[in-house]
Amino acid sequence: MIVGILGLGHVGLPTALGFAENGWSVIGADRDSAKVAQVARGEAPFFEAGVQETLQRHLNSGLLQVTDSIPSAVESCDVLFVCVGTPQGDDGAADLSQLEGVAITIARNLNGYKLIVEKSTTPVRTAERLKRTISRYANGNHEFDVAVNPEFLQEGTALHNFLNPDRVVLGVETERARDLLLELYRPLVARSELAGDNPEDRLIVTDLNTAELIKHASNAFLATKISFINMVGDICEAARADVKEVARGLGMDPRIGPRFLGAGAGFGGYCLPKDLRAFVRIGELNGVDMSLLRAVENVNDERINKLMHKVHEALWVVQGKTIAIWGLSFKPDTDDIREAPSLKVVTRLLDEGAYLRLHDPLALAEFQKEFPEQVGRLEYYDSPYEAAAGADAIVLLTEWRDYLTVDLSQVRDTMEVPLLIDGRNLLDPAAVRSLGFEYHSMGRR
Ligand SMILES: NC(=O)c1ccc[n+]([C@@H]2O[C@H](COP(=O)([O-])OP(=O)(O)OC[C@H]3O[C@@H](n4cnc5c(N)ncnc54)[C@H](O)[C@@H]3O)[C@@H](O)[C@H]2O)c1
Numbered sequence: 246m247i248v249g250i251l252g253l254g255h256v257g258l259p260t261a262l263g264f265a266e267n268g269w270s271v272i273g274a275d276r277d278s279a280k281v282a283q284v285a286r287g288e289a290p291f292f293e294a295g296v297q298e299t300l301q302r303h304l305n306s307g308l309l310q311v312t313d314s315i316p317s318a319v320e321s322c323d324v325l326f327v328c329v330g331t332p333q334g335d336d337g338a339a340d341l342s343q344l345e346g347v348a349i350t351i352a353r354n355l356n357g358y359k360l361i362v363e364k365s366t367t368p369v370r371t372a373e374r375l376k377r378t379i380s381r382y383a384n385g386n387h388e389f390d391v392a393v394n395p396e397f398l399q400e401g402t403a404l405h406n407f408l409n410p411d412r413v414v415l416g417v418e419t420e421r422a423r424d425l426l427l428e429l430y431r432p433l434v435a436r437s438e439l440a441g442d443n444p445e446d447r448l449i450v451t452d453l454n455t456a457e458l459i460k461h462a463s464n465a466f467l468a469t470k471i472s473f474i475n476m477v478g479d480i481c482e483a484a485r486a487d488v489k490e491v492a493r494g495l496g497m498d499p500r501i502g503p504r505f506l507g508a509g510a511g512f513g514g515y516c517l518p519k520d521l522r523a524f525v526r527i528g529e530l531n532g533v534d535m536s537l538l539r540a541v542e543n544v545n546d547e548r549i550n551k552l553m554h555k556v557h558e559a560l561w562v563v564q565g566k567t568i569a570i571w572g573l574s575f576k577p578d579t580d581d582i583r584e585a586p587s588l589k590v591v592t593r594l595l596d597e598g599a600y601l602r603l604h605d606p607l608a609l610a611e612f613q614k615e616f617p618e619q620v621g622r623l624e625y626y627d628s629p630y631e632a633a634a635g636a637d638a639i640v641l642l643t644e645w646r647d648y649l650t651v652d653l654s655q656v657r658d659t660m661e662v663p664l665l666i667d668g669r670n671l672l673d674p675a676a677v678r679s680l681g682f683e684y685h686s687m688g689r690r
Contacts, residue, residue: 246269246270246323246324246425246428246429247269247270247271247272247321247322247323247324248261248264248269248270248271248272248322248323248324248326248429249271249272249273249274249318249319249321249322249323249324249325249326250264250271250272250273250274250325250326250328251274251275251315251318251325251326251327251328251329251347251351252274252275252327252328252329252330252343252347252365253273253274253275253277253280253281253284253290253311253328254275254291254328254329254330255291255293255400255403255515255581256328256364256365256396256398256403257273257275257326257328257329257364258273258284258289258290258293258296258300259293259296259398259403259404259406259407260326260328260364260396260407261273261309262296262299262300262303262309262404262407263404263407263408264429265299265303265306265308265309266299266303266404266408267408267432267433268308268432269308269429270308271303271308271309271310272309272310272311272312272318272321272322273309273310273311273312273318274311274312274313274314274315274317274318275311275313276313276315277313278313281311281312281313282313284300284311285304285311287300287301287304288300291579291580291581292579292580292607293400293401293403293404293579294401294402294403294404294405294578295404295405296403296404299404315347315350315351315354316350316353316354319350319351319354319355319356319359320354320356322359323358323359323360323425324359324360324362324425324426324429325351325359325360325361325362326362326364326394327344327347327348327361327362327363327364327365327375328364328365328396329343329344329346329347329365330343330365331343331344331365331366331367331519331523332519333518333519333522333523336526337522337523337525337526338368338522338523338526338527338530339366339367339368339371339519339523339526341367341371341374343365344363344365344367344371344375345378348361348375348378348379348382349378349382351379351389352378352379352380352381352382352383353382353383355379355383355386355387355389356387357387357388358387358388358389358390358421359387359389359390360389360390360392360421360422360425360426361375361379361389361390361391361392362391362392362393362394362426363375363391363392363393363394363457364394364395364396365396366395366396366460366461366464366516366520366523367457368457368461368523368524368526368527369454369457369458369461369527370454370457371457372391372392372393372416372453372454372456372457373453373454375391376391379391390417390418390419390421390422391418391422391453392415392416392417392418392422392423392426392453393414393415393416393417393453393456393457394413394414394415394416394426394456395414395416395456395457395459395460396460397410397411397412397414397460397463400514400515400576400578400579400581401576401577401578401579402578408433408436409433409436410433410447411447412447412448412449413430413433413434413447413448413449414449414451414456414459414460415427415430415448415449415450415451415456416451416452416453416454416455416456416457417450417451417452417453418452418453423450427450430448434447434448460520461520461523461524461527462524464516464517464520464521464524465520465521465524465538465541467505467512467517468512468517468518468520468521468538468541468542468545469537469538469541470504470505470506471505471506471507471511471512471517471545472511472512472540472541472542472544472545473541474488474491474492474495474505474506474507474508475508475509475511475544475545475548475687475688476544477491477492477508477688478508478509478687478688478689479551479688481508481688481689482687482688482689485690486690487688487689487690488508488670488687488688488689489508489670489688489689492506492507492508507644507669507670508670508687508688509548509644509668509669509670509687510548510549510552510586510590510642510668510669510687511544511545511546511548511549511586512545512575513575513576513583513584513585513586513588514575514576514581514583514584514585515575515581515583515584518542518545518584519584521538521541521542522542524538525538525539525542548586549586549589549590549593551687552586552590552640552666552668552687553590553593555666555685555687556568556594556638556640556666558685559638559664559666559683559685560637560638560664563594563597563598563599564597564598564599565598565599565600566599566600566637566638567599567600567601567602567635567636567637567661568594568599568600568601568602568636568637568638568639568640569601569602569603569604569629569632569633569636569638569639569640570587570590570591570594570601570602570603570604570632570639570640570642571604571605571629571632571633571639571640571641571642571643571645571648572587572604572605572641572642572643572644572645572648572669573585573587573591573603573604573605573608573609573611573612573642573643574587574605574607574608574611574643575587575643576643576644577643577644577645577646578607579607579608580605580607580608580610580611581608581611582608582611582612582615585608585642585643586642586668587612587642587643588615590640590642590668591603591616591623595616595622595623600621600622600623601622601623601624602624602626602631602632602633602634602635602636603623603624603625603626603632604625604626604627604628604629604631604632604633605643605645606645606647609625609627612625613625629647629648629651629656630651630655630656630659633656633659633660634659634660635659635660635661636660636661636662637660637661637662637664638662638664638665638666639656639660639664639665639666640666640668641665641666641667641668641669641671641672642668642669643669644669644671648671648672649671649672653665653677653680653682654680657680657681657682662683663680663681663682663683664682664683664684665677665682665683665684665685666685666686667684667685667686667687668686668687669687670686670687670688670689672684672686674686674689674690
């Protein structure tokens with residue numbers, strides 16, 4: 246069986262490598278020829294732990310081939326995982342044009358039975374439409390099945406997540422599709438058997454619509470946890486309580502769990518914001534009251550205002566002030582800045598006439614594509630120390646571990662004013678203040 250991966254982005258490339266790691270022959274295809282050429286040279290097009298080395302290994306082993314010809318990938322493969330983007334459209338609903346484009350190409354190049362697996366995150370009933378589109382454009386020429394296998398990887402640990410999934414969700418309509426997918430995922434399931442788990446605890450075989458809903462509902466729930474703790478953080482701030490301790494106490498309850506309870510500048514990235522909006526939209530189109538999730542979104546949108554309010558309270562006049570930004574990626578361990586809070590914060594500070602000195606361990610190059618350097622106005626630094634030198638304040642926007650090991654007394658000595666606004670509650674308030682900093686965080690005493 247040859248596995249095809251259509252779309253070599255943050256999901257497609259780790260997926261291709263994961264299947265190659267499990268011994269399958271994989272053809273990865275993307276319409277972006279420059280990206281394909283880069284991948285073919287053994288260069289990962291984005292930062293993701295382990296991807297670069299694994300890519301080089303499987304190009305050499307021959308298990309992975311890449312192409313910018315989607316038709317040839319369709320012709321050569323038995324199973325096709327569709328991993329194209331499903332960005333947000335103008336009305337908040339998912340823009341499914343990449344998915345439709347790939348469906349039409351698949352249909353026109355069918356040369357025998359294929360299993361087409363939707364891995365992209367999509368609103369419920371998209372797989373039905375995928376199937377209808379392929380049927381229309383294939384003119385009934387060949388047999389095929391459509392399945393849904395949503396991806397739950399997290400950027401920064403994508404390859405690890407693929408190889409050690411907390412769950413595998415398979416939405417299928419036929420036994421043939423189910424058997425093929427189970428064969429593909431058997432090595433992962435076998436690994437969990439070795440680890441002493443019951444594989445059934447990690448595997449869900451269900452219908453197409455349910456599989457799509459599991460993904461959207463998961464992301465909506467994670468977003469809800471974050472907005473919930475941010476709301477609690479605002480109450481903590483008003484009541485002079487500490488949201489980190491409240492979150493710790495909450496998370497000790499096994500029914501709640503400790504993760505996704507970090508109060509701060511809110512969630513960003515390619516998944517939570519757009520998937521939440523798409524879920525709200527599909528719910529409303531189906532006549533469901535989605536006000537709970539609308540509130541989740543509103544709370545998140547307000548985080549930037551909350552952070553900017555802190556900046557104004559601390560700095561008074563922003564115009565003409567020099568501000569160091571520590572952290573640009575939407576979360577640590579990735580260079581992805583899609584929907585990162587930093588995009589909004591930098592825009593607002595620039596509009597207000599601040600001079601910005603930006604640092605991020607990985608995302609500087611990506612950020613510069615959106616905000617080119619302007620000497621004296623918007624500058625990029627490889628070191629957090631250099632970024633902070635001469636600044637009137639540091640605004641910390643991503644909880645990189647690197648910032649925990651910065652020598653803050655050295656930073657303090659080079660700043661114009663030792664003022665730190667911690668948008669992620671990363672640092673210890675007492676420790677930072679003891680070094681002579683004025684320190685503000687989100688929802689803490
Ligand atoms: N990024 C994540 O953490 C994550 C996690 C789980 C699920 N998802 C979902 O997976 C999907 C892909 O996300 P991503 O982050 O990998 O996106 P991405 O933008 O990084 O990658 C999408 C890739 O698809 C390619 N593409 C677009 N149209 C194509 C076509 N017709 N033929 C071939 N290639 C085509 C693009 O060139 C691009 O390389 C989305 O639906 C997303 O919501 C993302």
